[in-house]
Amino acid sequence: MTLLTGSRVVRQLPSLLGPFVVLALVWEFAAGVLLDPRFFPPPSVTLPLAAELYLEGDFLTHAAASVRRIVLATAIGASAGIAVGVVAGWSRRARLLVNPHLAVLYPLPKIALLPVMFAIFGLTETVRVLTMALAVFLLVSINTMGGVRSIEDVHVEAALDNGAGTLDLYREVILPGARPQIFSSISMGLSVGFALLVVIEMLAAESGLGYIIWNSWQLFTIPRMYVAVFSINVLGVLFVHGTEVLGDVLTPWDGTYQQ
Amino acid sequence: MEPPRTSIDDAVADTDTGSADNKRSVRIRASGIEKAYTGQDGDVQALSGMDLEVYDSEFFCLLGPSGCGKSTFLRLVSGLLEADAGEIDIQTESNGDRPTTSMVFQEKGIFPWKSVLDNVAFGLKMRGIGKQRRYEIAREYIQKVNLSEFENAYPHQLSGGMAQRVGIARAFANDPQVLLMDEPFGDLDAQTKRYLQEELLSLWSESKKTVVYVTHDIEEAIQLGDRLGVMGARPGHVKEIVDVDLDRPRTRENLDIARLEALQTRVWDVLSDEVQRTVEGQ
Secondary structure, three states: OOOOOHHHHHHHHHHHHHHHHHHHHHHHHHHHEEEEOOOOOHHHHHHHHHHHHHHOHHHHHHEEEEEEEEHHHHHHHHHHHHHHHHHHHOOHHHHHHHHHHHHHHHOHHHHHHHHHHHHHOOOOOOHHHHHHHHHHHHHHHHHHHHHHHOHHHHHHHHHHHOOOOOOHHHHHOOOHHHHHHHHHHHHHHHHHHHHHHHHHHHHOOOHHHHHHHHHHHHHOOOOHHHHHHHHHHHHHHHHHHHHHHHHHHHHOOOOOOOO | OOOOOHHHHHHHHHHHHOOOOOOEEEEEEEEEEEEEEEEEOOEEEEEEEEEEEEOOOOOOEEEEOOOOOOHHHHHHHHHHOOOOOOEEEEEOOOOOOOOOEEEEOOOOOOHHHHHHHHHOHHHHHHHHHOOOOOOOHHHHHHHHOOOOHHHHOHHOOOHHHHHHHHHHHHHHHOOOOOOEEEEEOOOHHHHHHHHHHHHHHHHHHOOEEEEEHHHOOHHHHHHHHHHHEEOOOOOOEEEEEOOOOOOOOOOOOOHHHHHHHHHHHHHHHHHHHHHHHHHHHO
């Protein structure tokens, strides 16, 4: 716990509850006065509904489907991204080979590839996960490469002078040297991943919170829609900031972490 | 005043150098070193025709203007770089697994992502020494540089002088046969520099290691060195060897000021036309 309390993000966590509380209060009192409760049902309606949908309904299943997708996509995208980023950051030749591809793919909105991916893999879960994974991969590989390249020559020299072999160099210098950028890029990757997750589930899934949002809108079950919207918001906050917390704990030299 | 030599060293010296007037054994012998870098405007000859002998257990200072190739020479000795031509022989002791050389770098030579303890223990870790043993050795040297309270600190929490002491502790913990130092105090303020020089000298006199110390600071070189190699630039070579015949410890009370000034003047005379050439060349 002492490790966690040192994290900058953990110290800020209580302040993250503020926006939710303020929004809930304003909403509650404005409902029926300024807001049309058919489109903007107050928390006194949505909160009990949320409890019901999660405890007795199928929301847990849908939330689990969304979590499974984002976790798989991040795991695949980040590990591939770290591998490619480390190699391309370290070797000039690999960088010349890989960089143009990353540079072209990076600005492309990955959602535009969804039909192409369906054409290749069929209407499958693989496509949903891989499309998100691609976005995470690009962010992580490009940032890891930058992180590796920012490692000072003198640290490589110092490692070699102390007898480090190639494997030691990766383990003791290159990976820890790039670790702050790796974690911040995974965190960025997650927020892009969540955006893609919702769109993909709206467009092409029968499960997940994104699917619920669109489905509720079409069936005009507005309170149910809000429960899904806030669920995805809470998940996003947990995953994105959770990664930052993990990054803070694992990079105690980065200055943002205080004992 | 020469440090005492062992009879074994003398015997080695006699067979090794074959010279009667030189009783000191040679630890590092560099001959005919050539080294060029490939730069943006073609090749730059960093060193050419560089010859140098460094004796066993001496504190040798390599002095020269910036860009004269003194750091390059240190990297050739350490094996981080390879010479285009010429040879560097380092007499190594056969016993144990001590590294031949260890380097203390100019600045930022310690790893920001490792604690003081792990930085100092790093070379030992690379040599496969178990955690308990290497921490034990590392703590001994951390204590010697007065950083015991900071063994769990990270470099960003240390001042420049403290960080440099970590680098020195790491090099001594490796127990190298030759210690290489690349302007280790170049970025420190004068007071810290003086303090660390004394700390270094006391570590050195305890271990009697052969030291090659690179600096561009004449006073520092004379303060520290047994002998100085004054370098000329473009391409780098040793212009003159100067014996620093000042008694140790070279404290204020103990110092022969007249002799010190004479040495400074002599070194400056050798260096001044070099410096002039360097400045005018820019």
